[in-house]
Structure formats: structure tokens, C-alpha cells
Amino acid sequence: MLPRWELSIYLLASLGFHFYSFYEVYKVSREHEEELDEEFELETDTLFGGLKKDPTDFEWSFWMEWGKQRLVWLLLGHVVASQMAKLLAMRHRPWILTTYGMWACWCVLGAPGVAMVFLHTVISFCVAQFRSLLLSWLCSLLLLSTLRLQGVEEVKRRWYQTENEYYLLQFTLTVRCLYYISFSLEFCWQRLPAECAPYSFPWMLAYVFYYPVFHNGPILGFPEFVKQMQQPEHCSLKASLRVLALGLGRLLCWWWLAELMAHLMYMHAIYSSTPLLEAVSSWALGGLALAQVLFFYVKYLVLFGIPALLMRLDGLKPPPLPRCVSTMFSFTGMWRYFDVGLHNFLIRYVYIPVGGSQHGLLGTLFSTAMTFAFVSYWHGGHNYLWCWAALNWLGVTVENGVRKLVETPCVRDILAQFLSPRARRRFHAAFASCSTSMLILSNLVFLGGNQVGKTYWNRIFIQDGVSQVGRPWITFVESRTKGGYLPSERYQPQKIGKMPGKIQDTSHGWPWVTLSVLGFLYCYSHVGIAWAQTYAMD
Template identity: 55%
Template structure:
């Protein structure tokens, strides 16, 4: 007699009734808005005190709200974006489309050379030499085909960025702190790409080869050079070498819609640092002791939501350019208010 075995654990899904879902949505939106209102009241009440301490900037809204500039990452990339990066991204798109139409066989080479040129222009001769030095050290270690050595090499190169001796030397190359930090961020992101290439080189079969030219193309692919998002070497090369990318073609309508979404995210982030001085308040310990519990909850919630919106912009622009190039970028972060775990946030 045969007895059919049943799985020990069966996954069952039960949908909530519509009225209950609507109730949760209303309560969630109401709690968000009220907690943000409490933070806004604190921001306006202590605006002068916080403005003197953290040197608030003049905002762009016509009714006179000041801007909280204490989130270094947002201020740093917005400053570089307005001055240089936006124009270099547009030039990359132009070169990519022209070479794809006229000389598709040399498209990757031209994109690589363009990335080297921009790196030279923004980081200078010494900055470019530092990137190339790290690259050659990592490539030389990868030739040994020992993953452990590759990891140790990447950690060593990353550790050198924090040595006071090297910091002083690299700072002396530039006139401003922002120029030095651009080099620092670029080297840190390049370290992830060194590691990805080295590990793939160690894991590949003996008959396969990863050329130095492919490594250059991967490292100096400009939309992802300074800040990400991260695409592994294997994914990048497998996509960039495809002769047909019909599955990843992007239409003009999608481009316009994506630009509109990115602009909306940027505007939302700017509204948050104009109406809610969350970063300045969190840096003032005395103020945190006197605000209400609703305000404290609103500060915590606004912090993670601003982090989320910030990376929608910082990763959204390069991801759009990657899609225009015919590649498939990683998915953007998910909204933290709809997650029970931060796994999707940090992927």
C-alpha cells in the first residue's frame, strides 16, 4: 500500500480583507505625516540656533526656507553633478550612441578611452596614475589565481586610503577638499571592481582568458566609475559583448518617464532638507533631549527615507545611462516603509 507523503511545512498565503488593508494604509500615511509635522515644528522653532551652528544655506524655494547642508554625501554629489558630472554623463551618452551607429565594433574602446580622459580631467595626472597603480597591483595578484590573495590585496589597497601618510600626500595634489574626496570615493569604488575582476579571473577555466583590455573597459566605464551602482565583471562583460541587445533596448518614452521620476525624487529630497532639518537636529544632542517622542520617531523615519530617496537619485541617473547603453543595471533600492527587513535595501 502506497501512502503519498505530504510536505511537512506548507506555505499558505491568506489575503487580508480590503477594508483592513485600507485601514493600515490610512494609519501608515497619517502616522508618517504627523511625525513629519512634528519634526517640521521643531525645525522652525530652532531654525536660527541650528542655522548659526551648522551654517544653513539659502534655499531655492521662493518663500524663504533655508537649506540644511549637513548631509555631506548629498551636498557633495549635487555640487559635483551641477559643475561637471552631468555634462560628462551627457557626453558619454552622445559618444555611445554615435559609435553604436557608425562604428559598433570599436564602441567599447571609445567608451573606455572616454572614461580614461574624464578620469584624467577630474582627478589629474597623479589621480589617474594612482588608479592605474592600484589596477596593475590587483591584476598582477590575480595572475596567481589565488582568491585569498586577491581578497588580501583588495583589503590592503583599501586600507592604504586611510593611512595618514598617504592621505597627506594625496590631499597636497588638490586645491580643495572636494577634489580629494572625489579621488577617495573613486578609488574605493574601483577597489570593488578590482575585486570582482580578480575573483572572476581566479574562478574561470584554464582555457578562458580575461584580457587586460576587458579589465580597462570594465574599470573605466564612466557612468559607474565614481559612485556605482555596482555591476560585477562577469555581468558587465557578458552584456557589453552581446552583438544584439534587443531585450534591453529603451524607448524614448521610457527615457522621458525615467527622467521625470528622477526629477521627482530629487525634488522630494530637496524638500526634506528644506522643511525638515533632520541632519542638523540629530547632530545637536541637547535638542534631542527636549523634543517630543513623535518628533524623535519622525527623525528616525525621515533619516531612513531620505537615505532611500537619496540613492534613488544617485543610482537612478547612472542606471538610466547604463540602460541607454543597452545594459541591464541592478534594481534600485526598495522603499523602507514597505519592507519588514533591510535585505532589499542593502542589496
């Protein structure tokens, strides 16, 4: 560990960078509130003293709207059904919850939605009976590909009166795909008759229609689900009420924080206006990046926190919630600790079956590439998702390569001879700052598209004193089917005008802005490494 005073400096510097850059984003949001309101129709409410809200994050607005309409009541109904079943018919609780899940699905998606989920489940179960991993994978990928066929999309749209109902079906089928992949592959791996007892169609239905994770996850593997459902953790009514009270308290805090960010910083609207993004100051540009990824983190604390709370009340152990992105300093750590359920799924069902690290360097590179290719295709398969996957593949590959190089006896002895442990720690943070810069860039590509990624690359690593005054202002509105799953890259020009003259940034990219960013991320990396060490000790 570094001296406490040094870690304190890094921590204070990191917090200072966060708050000052957020203040710059706040100023830009206030200065351009009228223009952004005209283009994106900012919402006015009384939650934060009349401040307007940026509604352009489709995923957050979508789930909040559905939550207010029906989902909250259906989730509460699941809690009541589960607790009543636990008291009156514990042996039949899985089938009671299956019935409730089908009924809840019918309430929000109608008979066609239930039929689609049931049809996909039946097809996957029937193909799994051949006990062929290849056939099961081909079947799952084929079912996933039908979600993107234009003809099929048009038919499903005709089932509903609103686009939101259609999108809810798409998101549900996309997440369910991972669940029937898990069941099918686990079934193929079971060879003894005694092991196949839980791998029946009723248990598959119980797994697929388990309602807390039905529409948006998180991902729980089939073996863990069956084992925990058959032997749930028993807790008293008093303990359950305590879990419920603490969980609701945390959820309200996270929801309030996400809403506060959307009211104070119009980051999503600014990202939809490329020339405005190109014209803001370097501090505001960095603040927008931090605000975007932190909002995504807080958003998933809410979206995953709700089903995780319900799973705990059911006696199940959900995947851990995402770890704060401000403590992430590597691609590997981001994948391992943000969406733990998805990471476990990819390792068990994609990376290891393809070969993993058991077939040398080329085998590892191929297995990693196939893993990122699948996760990109599952998210939607758009151009910017392939760029995002390629950046992550490259980042993970470079990090693992450097780690293996440093762990070789020759290099390890040289480092130990010429560098003290604290010096090696600082060297680690310096390398991590470069990795973190690329990690943030890849996340911005995922959240904002290729254009946002190009803007950041040019502003931070390429641009050299270009004034932004008087550039044409073309605002693009992004129509996204989902911020995290299934985003689509469709931009439509809405307005052509002139950038307000008061926006001007003559700061250079290389080397001053680049070195400043790496210096800031050096402090972040020290905080993240210390956090990871503390987390490992706990």
C-alpha cells in the same frame, strides 16, 4: 491575505503616523531655525519660496555640488560618445567608452587620480595571474587599507586645491575596489583557456573605467558587464528617447522630493545637536528617524538612478533601484532589496567563498559575520560602523533562526493546529515589528553615529520621565567624508549654551513609548508584508 478593510486600516494608520510625525519635525525645525542657522549656516534659496535648506548631509551636498560643476556634463558626454559609437563603430564601442572614461577621470581627478586608479588596477590584475583567491583577497584588502593611511592621505591631499577633490578620489578608489575584486576572483575561478578569453587586461580596463558607475556605483559584477557589453540590448532611437524622457522625469521628481525634505525638515542638523535630539517630543523623535531613513532612500534613488538610466541607454541592465524603506520589515529584506548590487557582490564574493550555509550553524554564523565585517571595513572601519555591522549580524541571525524554527515540522504543525492562516500572518507582523525597530535603530547608527543610536535607545527603551529643560546645549558638528561610503566619526564642540525652555518632553520610555512604537511598526509591518507578497506575485 488579510481582509481588505483590515489592510486599509493598517495602510491609513501608517500614512497617518508618517505625516503627523513629519509635521512634528517641521514644527521643531521652524522653532529652532535661528539657532540651527547660527550653528550650521542653513542655505537660503528661492527654490521653495525662500525656505532655508539644511545642508549638513555631506553626501547629498557633495554630489549635488559636483553634479553642478562637472559630473552632469561628463555623464552627458558619455551618452553622446556611447550613442555615436553604437551608430558608427559598434564593435569598438567598449574601447571607445574605456577611452572616454579615462579622459573623464582625468577631467575631474587630474593625472594623479588617473594614475592611482590605473595603478590599483594593474596591481590587482598582476596578482590575479597567480590564480590564488587568498592572494587576490589579500591584495585587494591591502589596496583598500592604503586609503586610510594618514601618510598616504596627506600626499593625496597635496595633489588638489580643495578637500572635495580629495574626497572624490577617495570615493572613486573605494568603489573601484569592488570592481577589481570582482574581476580578480572571477579570473581565479576560470580554468579553461576558452573561458579566459574575456578576462584580459583591456576588458578589465573597460570594466573599471566604465564612467556611469565610476565614482559612486551601483555595483555590477564583471561577468554581467562583459556579457551585456558584448551583446547589448538593441532598441530604436524612438525607444531610447522614451527611456530617456521617462528616466529624467522620475529623477527630477526624486530630486525635488529630496530637496523638499531638506527645506522643510532640518533632520541632519538636529541629529548633530545631541541635547536638542534628546529634548524633542517622542512624536518628533520618531519623525526624525523616519525622515532620516526615507531621505537616505530618496537620495539613493537619485544617486543610483542616474547611472542606471545611462546603463539602460547603453543596452546594459543595471541592478534594481532601492526598494522603499517604509516597506522593509526585516534585516534580510533590507540587505536584499536596498542596494541590490552590493548584496549580490557580498553573496557571490564573500559569503559563499567563506562557506555560506554549507557547513552547519557555526559555518553560517561565521560566513555572515565575515560578510558584515568586510562591508563595515569597506565603508571605513570606524567604531560606529562595527556597531552597525554587529547589529545587522545579530538581526539577520535571529531572523534566520526564527524562520528555521517555524519551518520545522513539529512547530509548523502546532502553529497550523492552533492558529489560522490570518492569525499566523498577524503573529508574523508582531514579530516583524520588533525586528523593524532594531532595523531602524541600526540604520540610525549608520547614518548618525553611536551617539544618535544611544539617544534613541535611551529615549524609547530606557528613559523614564526625565525632563529635558535646562540641560546644557552642546552642539556637535559632524565632519563626514561620505554619508553612505567612508563616513568618519569626528565631532567638534561648537557652542555651549542653554536649551530653550519651551522644549520639554516628560514622556516615558518603557513601557508606553516602547509599546506605542511597536504598535506603529506593527501597522508598518502589515503594509510591508502585503507589499512583499504583491512584489513576489509580479
